Amino acid sequence: MARLSRSQIEAKIRAAQREAERKIKAELDRVNRENKRRVDDYNRKVDQHNRQVLQAQQRRVDAYNAEVARVNAHNQRVNTHNEQTNARNRTTISELNRQLRSAASGPRYTPAEQDLADRVQQRAAQHPERDHDAFLSYARIDGSEVGVTLRAELELLGASVWFDEVAIMPAKVRPSRWTRDCGRPDAGSLCSRRHT
Numbered sequence: 001m002a003r004l005s006r007s008q009i010e011a012k013i014r015a016a017q018r019e020a021e022r023k024i025k026a027e028l029d030r031v032n033r034e035n036k037r038r039v040d041d042y043n044r045k046v047d048q049h050n051r052q053v054l055q056a057q058q059r060r061v062d063a064y065n066a067e068v069a070r071v072n073a074h075n076q077r078v079n080t081h082n083e084q085t086n087a088r089n090r091t092t093i094s095e096l097n098r099q100l101r102s103a104a105s106g107p108r109y110t111p112a113e114q115d116l117a118d119r120v121q122q123r124a125a126q127h128p129e130r131d132h133d134a135f136l137s138y139a140r141i142d143g144s145e146v147g148v149t150l151r152a153e154l155e156l157l158g159a160s161v162w163f164d165e166v167a168i169m170p171a172k173v174r175p176s177r178w179t180r181d182c183g184r185p186d187a188g189s190l191c192s193r194r195h196t
Contacts, residue, residue: 133154133161134160137163147163
């Protein structure tokens with residue numbers, strides 16, 4: 001076997017180093033390509049997932065916005081209806097006030113109220129011996145103000161009113177007194193006779 005010179009040995013070492021560097025570079029290139037492929041694949045999956053999440057969120061936002069728009073439209077219709085109703089109510093109240101101010105004769109009754117007033121007057125006419133034109137009693141819990149006002153209005157019209165707040169002392173109920181004055185009414189708590 002021939003003996004190698006120093007320069008030949010150094011040339012072989014350099015060649016081996018170059019081959020080793022080439023193999024290392026090739027392996028690094030392969031690893032880098034594989035890593036890039038895996039990273040790109042992962043990024044594609046992440047992008048796809050993110051798109052799906054964003055689309056789902058956008059659908060929820062769109063649905064919420066559509067519901068808000070629906071509610072706003074409904075509220076607008078309700079507000080318009082309320083404004084129209086308020087305008088009609090103001091017109092009706094103005095008309096009623098006008099009619100009340102321009103009424104030439106006394107109060108106006110509904111048919112049921114007129115029927116009741118006629119029956120009360122007919123019953124009262126059958127008992128001219130009674131001392132009072134009207135019998136007035138109320139529930140003390142909630143009727144005091146109305147009872148006092150009604151009594152005052154009736155007396156302003158010249159009616160003689162038997163009023164339990166005045167005629168009956170507290171804790172001294174005398175049924176015979178109001179029965180004698182007003183008889184036994186079939187219903188209600190107002191007895192009246194035609195005032196002449």
